[in-house]
Amino acid sequence: MSPVRRSLMAAVSSSLVSLKHGLSHWCPHSSRLHNSTPALLASRTFHHRTFCIRASSDFANDNREYVIVGGGNAAGYAARTFVEHGLADGKLCIVCKEPYAPYERPALTKGYLFPLDKKPARLPGFHTCVGSGGERQTPEWYKEKGIEMIYEDPVTDVNTEKQTLQTQSGKLLKYGSLIIATGCTASRFPEKIGGNLPGVHYIRDVADADSLIESFKKAKKVVVVGGGYIGMEVAAAAVGWNLDTTVVFPEDHLLSRLFTPSLAQKYEELYQQNGVKFMKGAKIKNLDAGGDGRVAAVKLEDGSTIDADTVVIGIGAKPAVGPFEKVGLNTTVGGIQVDGLFRTKVPGIFAIGDVAAFPLKIYDRITRVEHVDHARKSAQHCVSALVTARTHIYDYLPYFYSRVFEYEGSQRKVWWQFFGDNVGETVEIGNFDPKIATFWIDSGRLKGVLVESGTAEEFQLLPKLARAQPLVDKAKLQSASSVEAALEIAHKSLQAEAKV
Numbered sequence: 001m002s003p004v005r006r007s008l009m010a011a012v013s014s015s016l017v018s019l020k021h022g023l024s025h026w027c028p029h030s031s032r033l034h035n036s037t038p039a040l041l042a043s044r045t046f047h048h049r050t051f052c053i054r055a056s057s058d059f060a061n062d063n064r065e066y067v068i069v070g071g072g073n074a075a076g077y078a079a080r081t082f083v084e085h086g087l088a089d090g091k092l093c094i095v096c097k098e099p100y101a102p103y104e105r106p107a108l109t110k111g112y113l114f115p116l117d118k119k120p121a122r123l124p125g126f127h128t129c130v131g132s133g134g135e136r137q138t139p140e141w142y143k144e145k146g147i148e149m150i151y152e153d154p155v156t157d158v159n160t161e162k163q164t165l166q167t168q169s170g171k172l173l174k175y176g177s178l179i180i181a182t183g184c185t186a187s188r189f190p191e192k193i194g195g196n197l198p199g200v201h202y203i204r205d206v207a208d209a210d211s212l213i214e215s216f217k218k219a220k221k222v223v224v225v226g227g228g229y230i231g232m233e234v235a236a237a238a239v240g241w242n243l244d245t246t247v248v249f250p251e252d253h254l255l256s257r258l259f260t261p262s263l264a265q266k267y268e269e270l271y272q273q274n275g276v277k278f279m280k281g282a283k284i285k286n287l288d289a290g291g292d293g294r295v296a297a298v299k300l301e302d303g304s305t306i307d308a309d310t311v312v313i314g315i316g317a318k319p320a321v322g323p324f325e326k327v328g329l330n331t332t333v334g335g336i337q338v339d340g341l342f343r344t345k346v347p348g349i350f351a352i353g354d355v356a357a358f359p360l361k362i363y364d365r366i367t368r369v370e371h372v373d374h375a376r377k378s379a380q381h382c383v384s385a386l387v388t389a390r391t392h393i394y395d396y397l398p399y400f401y402s403r404v405f406e407y408e409g410s411q412r413k414v415w416w417q418f419f420g421d422n423v424g425e426t427v428e429i430g431n432f433d434p435k436i437a438t439f440w441i442d443s444g445r446l447k448g449v450l451v452e453s454g455t456a457e458e459f460q461l462l463p464k465l466a467r468a469q470p471l472v473d474k475a476k477l478q479s480a481s482s483v484e485a486a487l488e489i490a491h492k493s494l495q496a497e498a499k500v
């Protein structure tokens, strides 16, 4: 990804600022597509699966043809696609590290963290694919569909010659086609600065969220480290529990990889009205333990100290490549390198979701996207291509969203959506009551758009705009009296271009 030029961003409402950076937090790195490695280019030629189903007593399920490693978001949507193609029954196996069937992970920092008296989300309520309006795939669903589920037994090794997987408990699994869907792991603070102290939390799975809830039950002072999505969502949840909450981050504003300074300022004020305190431009020196061994304070590099009995670290995530390094890693964005059909350089092995470094066709670069929409779509695309020999390549349009303060009794619920690329100048429209929109314009074309509290119709327009990238009249857009009027101007630009 080209360097973020935050210094170019002036905190002016409804202003135009020059900004040339790529995609944000959920899309941590990217590199130009034409820098593709030979391995990737080689893998673009279509290959055939080499597995023949053999009668073998070595492997518990002789019919197993497809194995998905990682029972997360992407795995759930991949399973649904196998079922739709009539290819799950007896042939599909999912190997999970967690004790749960795939679920919609974003819920963990949203409904899952609602105060206990405000109907928090719990499994089985949010198994995939409810997040996209699909069927709720409970453990029984997998049984009914004949899908072999292996729980709490992570894969520890892969033999690509013999096409076998080894699990932690010692199982040896034969695969025909292997789909790696291991997601990410939360980045941690080193142990020597207190990263493993009791009371210090990271959130990636249900067990992590349960542990945080146990801390919230007793907590008085919470420090959230990180001003990205996880930090913003956890802080919004913590004040819902009436906890003294401080967010500490090194940047000069919230969600700096996506928000303009002006937009961030509005959200910061909203958070402050809800009781959240911010320490911006602050770097952590270490986390201190109290007499009971639990975390008691957060020490900053400037010498100041914030008391805390609960600390939540939200400083990003790393692709969980685990035993699959040998399948081929991308050197610039990390993760497992795949082509536009999610094929790795090893025939018969695919990678999807957060862990996959794939060609983002629309912007001509290789990237990873840590976002549930991509997890779902990459899973569907990969499986459809695998089982139908379809060859049309993945053409993803980046989409990010967040939802906070949605618990019962909240004065102001927040739901924003962003589509496209946050490059170029920005135009901000709306007075945040609650609507607001930011448009990113590069070389006269609309590249990205964010709307908060839009109607269903308005949200549906955003991907059309970001995909088509119409030429827009910046001055006209700037003079729009409301978000509705600005979207209408953008829509007309789209229609005008469609006629040409």
Ligand SMILES: Cc1cc2nc3c(=O)[nH]c(=O)nc-3n(C[C@H](O)[C@H](O)[C@H](O)COP(=O)(O)OP(=O)(O)OC[C@H]3O[C@@H](n4cnc5c(N)ncnc54)[C@H](O)[C@@H]3O)c2cc1C
Binding pocket: 026, 069, 070, 071, 072, 073, 074, 075, 095, 096, 097, 098, 104, 105, 106, 107, 108, 109, 153, 154, 155, 156, 181, 182, 183, 184, 203, 204, 205, 229, 230, 320, 322, 323, 352, 353, 354, 355, 369, 370, 371, 372, 373, 375, 400, 401, 402, 403
């Ligand atoms: C707390 C939280 C909130 C989020 N909120 C949002 C949001 O608001 N909007 C959004 O778009 N995205 C959000 N995301 C990101 C989104 O959840 C991910 O992009 C999505 O879950 C990726 O799906 P995946 O299947 O690739 O990985 P995951 O869903 O992470 O699943 C990977 C699974 O693989 C398992 N695994 C790892 N290694 C192994 C192994 N060796 N063997 C077996 N299993 C293994 C893991 O335990 C995990 O269960 C959030 C993520 C988190 C953690």
